[in-house]
Amino acid sequence: MKVKLLLPLLLVSISIFAQEENALQKKKQLETAIQKVQGAKRLKLLDSLATYIYDDTNLECDSILRATITYAIKLDSVNVATKQASNLIDYIAHVSRDFKEGKQIIATMSPLLKKVSSPKLLDHYYINIANMYYYAGDFDASINAYDKASSYATQYKSTTQGLITFRKGVVYVDKGEFGKASLALTEAISFFQKEKDTLKWIDAKGSMSILYSKSGFYKESKKEREEQIELAKTFKSYSNIGVIYFNMAADDNKAGLQTERIANLKLALKSNETSQHKTFFEPIFKSALAVAYAENDSIALAEKIVKALEANSEKYTTNYNEAFYLEAKKSLLFSKKEYKEAIVYGDAYLKLKQKGKQFEEIQLAEKFLFEVYEQIGDNEKALYHFKNYSHIKDSIGNIQKTRVLAYYQTLYETEKRDLTIENQEANIALLDSKNKIQNQWMFFGGSGLLVLFGFVTVTRSRNFAKKEQKNQEKFTQDIINAQEEERTRVALELHDSVGQQLMMLTRKSKNSNDTSMETLAKDTLQNVRTISQGLHPVVLEQFGFTAGINDLINTIDANTELFFTTEIENIDTYLSNQKALHLYRIQQELLNNIIKHAEATSVTIDIRKIKSTIEVTVEDNGKGFDYQQQIKFSKSLGMKSLVERSKIINAKLKINSILKKGTITQLTFPI
Known part of the structure; x- marks a missing residue:
């Protein structure tokens, strides 16, 4: 039996080794050929080698990419330089993360781009720049680069427009511009549906569900994720369905639905068994399930999972997985009332999250330490962590309210845009009606033998066209009336719901003697009143x-x-x-x-x-x-x-x- 299990692993190892050997041999052959030539032939071989290593192997490609870019610039071959600069920026974004070098490459290439003859090259170049800026946390630069990519994508029959719009939506989510994110993701979903690109469609719906969750719209988030799961089940080759269940469990926890939370985490683990990313997600899902068990008095089940993680500590408790393990461990120790050890793991978890500036996780880490210190009677430290927790919670709450307000405001502005489109369609219909009348009069007026028949036909057609014109005008006016009704509804919603909450927030911030918070609350309340007044x-x-x-x-x-x-x-x-x-x-x-x-x-x-x-x-x-x-x-x-x-x-x-x-x-x- 052991032989049967080892044999497939041995064959896989031999296959991988053979592929690497072939790649090294081909690399060596091209390098030898490069040394023998100069000029255009040398550049052609450099370009081939760089493309081969970047596209088809797992070998380090940054040095050959740099050499190719330098030589292409020397020979004024801007297309090759742009192509390999795009590849190097992509490598930096996903592997080396040396964003400083990435910005230097962008600065070097900037004056050369006007000579590039291929809009497709520029499209992909700016997409990779946008991706790099996103990973670097410079969201404004990322959006700007995606816009440039889109402008070049329109110049040829590009399939990247939907992808660009989708990624812009993701950036807007992380940037906190929820209204723009919603519009971009909706547009991307529509594009992917039209192109029947189910994989990207599922991913876009996933981002939409995250947007709803961050806005506090848990009902809408759940609906998106349920639709996402149905699509993923239909499209059987989709390998990340476990992530959907994992995110649903996170929303269940926020909504206090603990039974559903545990059920969805179990589904995440079950789905992960057949995923090509099983190794990556397994420790994450298991740690989350351990936390859920520990927080819901299933200590034995939580302890079983944590021990399994610790049995393979190098794989499951270090590097990227460390934070998930620490969260599971501290939750288990707290549920077992081993408070002093829980503090050790709680402190480690907090420090790790503070490095990444993950404010929601920092907030929960502060709350955990407050609860632990409260249990052991250390009121001074408990108060310290409670103050930190409250401050972060209030800040996140204020930011979320402001973002939700911006979300509604953006949707209101979009209403104007949609009405413009409908008005244009109505006007086109009116012009068609007028043209139809004129053409019919000219045709029948020139036919003497059919005067009577023409007169009757034109009269009937004219009456019909006038009636159609009136209907179109009524339709346009109905749109305007509907717009006024919607404005009134949104204005009342802002006044009765958001306005009242902001007024309470203003009073609370005034009592807390936090001048910056008070100013923010007052300004936000004034903005709400201004928007509401404009609407109604x-x-x-x-x-x-x-x-x-x-x-x-x-x-x-x-x-x-x-x-x-x-x-x-x-x-x-x-x-x-x-x-x-x-x-x-x-x-x-x-x-x-x-x-x-x-x-x-x-x-x-x-x-x-x-x-x-x-x-x-x-x-x-x-x-x-x-x-x-x-x-x-x-x-x-x-x-x-x-x-x-x-x-x-x-x-x-x-x-x-x-x-x-x-x-x-x-x-x-x-x-």
Whole structure:
């Protein structure tokens, strides 16, 4: 039996050894050939050797990559230099981690890139740069590099766009920009679905579940992971399903679902049995299960796992696995009430986590030491660790609230973008209808023999087109009304939920005498109020249009250098609530456009009742613009919303803009 077990291992060892021998022989042959030639032939052989070692062997490749880059630059062969610089940066990102050298390579290559003829080379080059910056913790530089990669990927039939978007989403998660992360990951998932790239689809859903978990959305996280597991089961060659169960267990622990936590960790271990990464994940999953057993009064089971880990200490308790083992050991000792030994392992675990600045783990490590010292009656040290724990917990809580707020704000901004797209589609449909009418009139008008038939056909078609046009306009207006409803809902959500929590946080920080925390809390609360006011103006709702528009003007006047001249009559009695809201939004959009684009110094606003109509005039002395070009070709939601809102309140909109002289906008509608 032993012979049967040893034989496969022996064959594998012989195979690996043979592969290494072949690689060394080929390397030696190429090196010998390189020494005999110069110039372009030498560079070609260097490029072949570097590519072979990097792509096809496990041999160290950094020295040959450096030599190839240097020689390629010497011969002004920028394509080869870029290709091998990309490989070396990838090697640095994943193996050597010498980020200083990586930045030096980027600086050396920067002036040469304009000569590179292949967008594909530049695409992969910037992807590897982005990966390196991500591992170096420079998230802004990573995002910038991914954006450059994307710009080159669009220049050829690239399959990397989805991957770039996915990796940007991962960076945004770690950067804490949850709104942008959600949008990027959603886009990547859609891309992978379209391309039927199930492996990347599963990975992207995994990142989405982590995003939800970090935001405290455990229900959404669980849903993503359950879908991820179903996909992974369908796609049987997916080897990391154990990681999904492991992450689900972590969420279960945060939610206090201990039975589910243990069940998912068992599933993680079971799935790992058939994984190609079994050796890597086994100590992680086992340590986590030991912690779960220890924290749920299953001491014997926890002790059995810990002893198994210690039996192979070199493999399971050192290097990358050390932190997982220390966590299991300290939890077991605490459950056995061996508090002094638990402190030793707890201190070691805390120091290890502090090196990596893993704040959530540091927080839990401080809490553990507080609980241990409390058990042995050392109140001074218990208080010290409790203060550390509380400070980190509050900081993480504040950061999470701020990030969740940013998440909602980004989704609100995305709503504008989506509405722009829908408006564009509606406008395309309107233009198609108009073109259809014109073409039909021309065709039938030229056919004398079919005048009657043509007349009937065109009339019916025209009526149908008009009806279709009205339907499209109604659809666009329904979108705007739905947007207002959603704005109101989000504003109330911010006020009633996030706003109240931030108000409590403000009071708590004030009582704690922590000025920086108090300032952060107040600023965040003010941001929430500003966003909520922009989404749903309370003054308009409570005091009417006239008070609302005056409040809007006063706010802009206080925060910009614009000089306002106003003549505003009280027209509240002539406006329904819906008309007041749309008229307010029109004024808001006009003033926002003046602030952002007009470069004006003064604005005149005239609102008055004249006989049976309301007339509104807004005039600025800005740089002006070509209105017809804007309304025809602009992708901006602003102009289109002005037109559609004017139609909703049955108003005539007239915009007269002269370049370098300013713009006059007039709106007239019947009472």
